[in-house]
Amino acid sequence: MKSKIINGFSKLTKEEKLNKLISLFEDKDAGKDELKSYWHENPKKQQLFDEFSENTLSNFYLPYSIAPNFVINHKIYHVPMVIEESSVIAAASKAAKFWADKGGFRANVISTTKIGQVHFLWQGNLKKLQAEMPEMRSIFLKSTDNITKNMRERGGGIMDIELVDKTNEMDNYYQILVKFDTVDSMGANFINSCLEEIAAQLKIYISEKENWTDTERKCTVLMSILSNYTPECIVETRVETKIENFENIDPELSAAEFVDKFEKAINITKIDVYRAVTHNKGIFNGIDAVVLATGNDFRAIEAGGHAYASRKGKYQGLSDLEISNGKFSYQLKIPLALGTVGGLTSLHPLAKRSLEILDYPNADELMQIAATVGLANNFSAVKSLITQGIQVGHMKMHLWNILNQFNANDQEKQLAVEYYKTHKVSYDSVRNFLSSLRIKPAT
Ligand code: MEV
Numbered sequence: 001m002k003s004k005i006i007n008g009f010s011k012l013t014k015e016e017k018l019n020k021l022i023s024l025f026e027d028k029d030a031g032k033d034e035l036k037s038y039w040h041e042n043p044k045k046q047q048l049f050d051e052f053s054e055n056t057l058s059n060f061y062l063p064y065s066i067a068p069n070f071v072i073n074h075k076i077y078h079v080p081m082v083i084e085e086s087s088v089i090a091a092a093s094k095a096a097k098f099w100a101d102k103g104g105f106r107a108n109v110i111s112t113t114k115i116g117q118v119h120f121l122w123q124g125n126l127k128k129l130q131a132e133m134p135e136m137r138s139i140f141l142k143s144t145d146n147i148t149k150n151m152r153e154r155g156g157g158i159m160d161i162e163l164v165d166k167t168n169e170m171d172n173y174y175q176i177l178v179k180f181d182t183v184d185s186m187g188a189n190f191i192n193s194c195l196e197e198i199a200a201q202l203k204i205y206i207s208e209k210e211n212w213t214d215t216e217r218k219c220t221v222l223m224s225i226l227s228n229y230t231p232e233c234i235v236e237t238r239v240e241t242k243i244e245n246f247e248n249i250d251p252e253l254s255a256a257e258f259v260d261k262f263e264k265a266i267n268i269t270k271i272d273v274y275r276a277v278t279h280n281k282g283i284f285n286g287i288d289a290v291v292l293a294t295g296n297d298f299r300a301i302e303a304g305g306h307a308y309a310s311r312k313g314k315y316q317g318l319s320d321l322e323i324s325n326g327k328f329s330y331q332l333k334i335p336l337a338l339g340t341v342g343g344l345t346s347l348h349p350l351a352k353r354s355l356e357i358l359d360y361p362n363a364d365e366l367m368q369i370a371a372t373v374g375l376a377n378n379f380s381a382v383k384s385l386i387t388q389g390i391q392v393g394h395m396k397m398h399l400w401n402i403l404n405q406f407n408a409n410d411q412e413k414q415l416a417v418e419y420y421k422t423h424k425v426s427y428d429s430v431r432n433f434l435s436s437l438r439i440k441p442a443t
Contacts, residue, residue, distance in 0.1 A: 010055055018057055045349070052344070064293065064350060066357070067092035071104025072237075072372050079373055080354035081289035086397035088285045091380035092373055099239045105375070107237035107368035113159060114233055114337055116191045116226040118176040118199045122206065124216040126165055129174070136205055137161045140176075140198045147193050156181035158194060176202060179232075184363040186296060186339030188226055195224035228300040229307045230335040235367040237375050238331035246328070250387040259328055261386040262321065269317025279317040279378065280309055283332065286377030290370040294358075295344035295351025301370075304335045319378050332375040336367045395425035402430045412437055 002024055009017060018032055025031025035058040040046040050056040067089050068078040079096075081089055099105060122129060140161055148157040160179040167173055176198060180191050199221045206212075206219040246255035253261070269279040284302060291298045309318050322329040340363050345351050355361065358369060384390050399420055403413050412434060419433060 014050065014057065017055060021057070048347070048349075052347070062292075065089045067096060067373065067376075069093070069100055070096040070369070070372060070376070071100045072107050072368055074104065077358055077369055079290060079369060080293040080350075080357050081286070081373070082292040083285065083289035085285065086401060087394045088289060088377060090393065090397055091384075092286050092289075092376050095376035095380045095383075099241075099376070099379075102239065102241040102245060105237050105239055105372040107235060107372055109364040109367055110234040110236055110333075111232045112181060112364065114180045114182055114187060114191060114226065114230055116178045116180060116195045116224070117164075118178075118195055118202060118224045119222040120174055120176070120199070120202065121172040121220040121222065122174055122216075123172050123218070124212070126167070128212070128216065130163060132205070132209075133163050136202065139201055139205060140178075143201045144194045144197050147190065147197060151181075151183065151185075151187075151190060154183045156183040156187075161198075182339070184340050185342040186300075186337055186345075186363075188297070188300075188343075191226040192224070195226070199224040228303045228337070230304050230337045231308055231311065233335050233337045233367075234333060235336050235364075235371045236331060236333045237368060237371040238329060239375070239379070240327055240329040243323070243326050243328050249383070253387065258386070259323060262328075262382060263323060265382050265386050266317060266319065266321040269319075273315045276309065276315050276317045279319070279382070280306065282381040283318055283334075283374040283378045285381075286373035286375075287334075287336070287370050290366075290373050291338065293351065293354045294338070294340070294366060294370075295346075295348045295354075296338050296366075297343075301336060301338070304337065308335050319375060330375065330379060332371055332378065334371055334374065336370055338366045338370060339363050340366050392424075396420065399425050399430065402427055403434075406431060406434050408434060 006020055009020065012020065018035060022028040022032045038058045038061060040049065040059065046059075049059055062082050062084050065081050065083070066078050067081055070077045070079055079092070081092065083089065141158060144158065151157045157180070158178060159181050162177050164175040164177050166175060178191075178195060178198065180187060180194070182190055203219055203221060207217050209217055243255050243259050246258045249255070249258050269276045284305065287301060287305070288298045291301050305318065306315070309315050318334055319330065319332045322331070339345055340355055340361055345355065355366075358366070361369060381390070384393060399416065400413075402425070403416055408416065415437060416430065416433060420430075423429065
């Protein structure tokens, strides 16, 4: 085994960290040079990236692309997306174009409440604790006054505080459940700061109840943390068109046949978890890419979205299709706790540029954009799956990756692109194609 425990790694300089790690490369110098080659040439810019995280050795590049021509609530957006998967941008762009002349996407934010919890243990009569809630609530609000001041000035803050009895599920387990409006910020730090203050006040309040027993005056705070499940921070986006508008969507299917297959495909996502997960993955192809490009937290978005997909007690596809009166109406309703101020959105130079390209959306607008791109990608995926299949388009886009794996030069790439306009792309076929180019004819 090449790796050994490294003590005090975080205290080393960047160069020293690199030197500690180069023994893991087969070619030490080449490995080190490779990592360094992705450092930004401007040391100030590099420092900014170094400081986003810890133990930073280099920058991991991903493509930053644009899916143009999204019409959302009659406004045109060219949407920045960060994603490595070939074909996601093409799929989003195609769907944007398809729907642009059919009224575009209609999106609206249903609610923006976020939730945080103080989880604690307390032994005593529930009624006693309940009786203290009005007093505790006002103490909690007062003690978080400093933290919430700015947020309140922007129209947000703490919206509600309640006691939740969980003793049926675990002995002595209660929660203080706090509802927040964080306006245009994602608000994780704000929420967690409020919760930790509330937890501290809870402990003090309970310990100072003079006429309570020793046991009742003890409260164990287990943890104070926001929830990434945000079923009250919901956005909805939809497209609608007459069924007859699908007449030319596929050479082999009539509009009615296309819609029938589409409907069955969506029904399957409500029945079968294996299909539902992949279907939702296609939705997150679009959403995550926008979330990343705007400096938001894609892990939070994914976790909350998948939990929401299970809200009916069974994991299901997140998009819904309605067919009535000759109309095809496709929609996505999803929790998206996004922000456009604070955190990385205001620090990452490209995240800031993304927001500029999007005309400085507020959080509600960004929720609408991200959900719409998710629905667009999902529409394209289902359309491909029920017609020509996914691989034709996918492999066409993947061609560049395969060519790069074989170190194809510009001329070889040009010839390959021409050849694969009429041939099926596969890894083996590209290898053979390049070998045939590279074999010099005998003289
Ligand atoms: C691939 O990244 C996404 C799809 O698998 C989504 C789907 O199956 O709906 C094509």
